[in-house]
Amino acid sequence: MSSILYRGALLPEAPLPAPDQPRRWAVLVRDGAVAAVRPDGQAEPNDADKVVDLAGALLLPGFVDAHVHVTDTGLLLAGVDCSPARTVNEILDAVADLARRNPGRQVLGHGWDELNLAEGRSPTAMELDRASGGAVVYLSRVDVHSAVVSTRLAEQARLSEYEGWDGSGRVERDAHHQARHATRFEIPAGERRELQMLALRHAAAMGITQVHEMSAPHIAPDEDLLALLEIGREPGLPEVVAYRGELAEDEAAVRAVLERFGGQLAGLAGDLMMDGSFGSRTAGLLADYEDAHGHRGHLYASAAQVRDHIVACTRAGVQGGFHVIGDGAVAELVEGLRRAAEVLGAETVRAAAHRFEHVEGIGAADIEALAQFGVVASVQPAFDAFWGGEEKMYAVRLGRRRALAMNPFAGLHQAGVALAFGSDSPVTPFAPWEGVRAALRHHNPDQRLDVHTALEAHTVGGLRAVRRKASLRIRVGDPATFTAWTSPGIRVAGATDRPTPLALLAEELTGGDPTPVRTPSSITLATKGTAT
Missing domain, CATH: 2.30.40.10 (Urease, subunit C, domain 1)
Known part of the structure; x- marks a missing residue:
């Protein structure tokens, strides 16, 4: 003893x-x-x-980060960090530097935002080709729902055959998923382990003792998550709680996924996409984007599919859930949740403690539905710090009125919705104290939390989100x-x-x-x- x-x-x-x-x-x-x-x-x-x-x-x-992508975080720490760049040339210089130091290897990076670049645009494939000397290059936008790629990657992955390719080197939707597949699925096991260890050590240095990995078929192969679960058992590193974003039509499909991962999954949830993101204009809205009239984003699942998935996960005894951003996608998701409750009963659904990721655009009626059915809201306060208010990305994409309504943390908490804070790293960095600060300093004063509630959400809120008492x-x-x-x-x-x-x-x-x-x-x- x-x-x-x-x-x-x-x-x-x-x-x-x-x-x-x-x-x-x-x-x-x-x-x-x-x-x-x-x-x-x-x-x-x-x-x-x-x-x-x-x-x-x-x-x-210990802090809990309730939404992370560990391997991608390691890739950012070891690759090109585009987030400080304020011109396209700064990104190209960083690409050239990494390509020069690692000849023959693919150049991966993350974090550019055209709204922060003087040119108001992302790099093109031709520019990436010149900077990298013709290497495979993949640079994800800050929201990771679109990217820019080099010609070599576009040709190798045949991206022009997929929806979401625009010819300039920018990819979204299916073309983006294919680009991610081409760059992520061939990482050697030893290199993958190095990247995962790098990310987990960095999380531990921030005081994070548990991370919720949001894996999915469009993000990484099964081997990536299995390797991460093995590493997460090592002493001195954060515990890894694993979710896999795979849509299931019945209980048998859920159990098949659980079996593939040796029963180590907390649920079929996380980055199971209802829609995309505001920055890439792929989040599903009820009204047009302010800066793209006639466009309301995309929905990737229907209420009927949500119903079947929630019913299947509930019967299998694991959590179900979805990535959901825009108010149109939230409304469709909530309708599916109501239909699941009609099949199973409201109390059965509530007891399952399913979880929804992000829920940035959500109205009062849908907040009440989440509370009614015991849904955990896994949210990222840094999103408001980075993109909220009357001048930043939310306002550009949605207009000022809708921008101030994003990420209603106080509204969710007051309605009785359990909150779990995370970073969505590498979308925003491992920085739990800054997450707490962001919740206290929300751009909309009506949505600010008190320090006790914010600390709970970033510590024991994450434990409760995986159905542990804390x-x-x-x-x-x-x-x-x-x-x-x-x-x-x-x-x-x-x-x-x-x-x-x-x-x-x-x-x-x-x-x-x-x-x-x-x-x-x-x-x-x-x-x-x-x-x-």
Whole structure:
């Protein structure tokens, strides 16, 4: 039996709140579980194998990133990061540099946004050809629903035969899926492992102790997810919870997918597409795009297919769910959910705790439906920070009125919809504190969350989204998976005349400084039940 005593911790909420409660606590961990939580110095055990002084750091459950793409994140970390670019030439220079350093290998990258580029457009195939010396090049847009590719890749994958090819090198829909297939499905096993390890180590460095991998046939082969699940069992790395976005028409189809992955899937959900994205104008809308009149995006599944999928997953005892962005796609999805409830009964559907990803454009009536049927909303606060408000991408694509209605976090929470925060990395980076900050500073003041709700959504909300019981409090009997954090405000929180640690956090996170304010004092103190 191994044990560690963590002393001098601040807790977001004391186990038994009282006016005279102490400000610092001792947490005893035995064999990977919390064995005791007591005021500092009060009947502490003298037989702990190790004592760690947290010196007033705030002890929290580990962050959970409820929507990630691990291999793609590794590709970004090792490839071309287009997100800082403000001109096409900056992207081309980065492509040329990587091609020069890795002759004979494909050049992969991510993160360009034509709205941030001086030319107002993406690179062309001809430009990529010249920069790369004729290599295979794939650069995904920031939303990963479209990309630009080189001529060599277009010819090898025969992209001109697929819907979504426009001749310039830009691909979306089926052509984009084919381009991803051509560049992702042939990655050697050793290189794939390196990419996955790179991404998971980076997540751990951000204080993330669990990630929800959103795999799908159009994203990666079965081998990619199976390899990731194996790596995710290694100590010191975030736990991997796996979803596979495959549409099932009946229970037998669900069980066939589960069998392929050795029963390791949490559900057939995640990047199972109802529609696309706002940035690529493929999200399904009820009214036209502001900057593309006559165009309302695309729907990739019908209410009847949603009904069959939800019924099949419920009967198989796993979660079902979809990627859904636009209000038109949300409406179709909710109609399918209602039809599933007509087949199974509302309580049966509610008990299954299905989950929908993103739900950026959703009205009040559909929010009530999600609450009624117990759906978890897996959302990304950084989307509002990156693209929200009256001037950024949402406003360009949808107009200011609709833009301010996107990502209604407070509306979802107030209606009783469970929230789980994530990044959709590599769409936005692993940065959980910035996710919490974004929820507190939503561009629409009516949709801002309080710090307690936001922290819950980015920690235990992710655990609840995979149907585990969890609390923001550090409780006896819980797995010892937590992190400790310091900041200028937290360092003075030991004084009895100061507000609670959460109140100080709210002050810091909603202040005028837009830079990160926190660094970990201890990274992943304990992970997956094994103290580290």
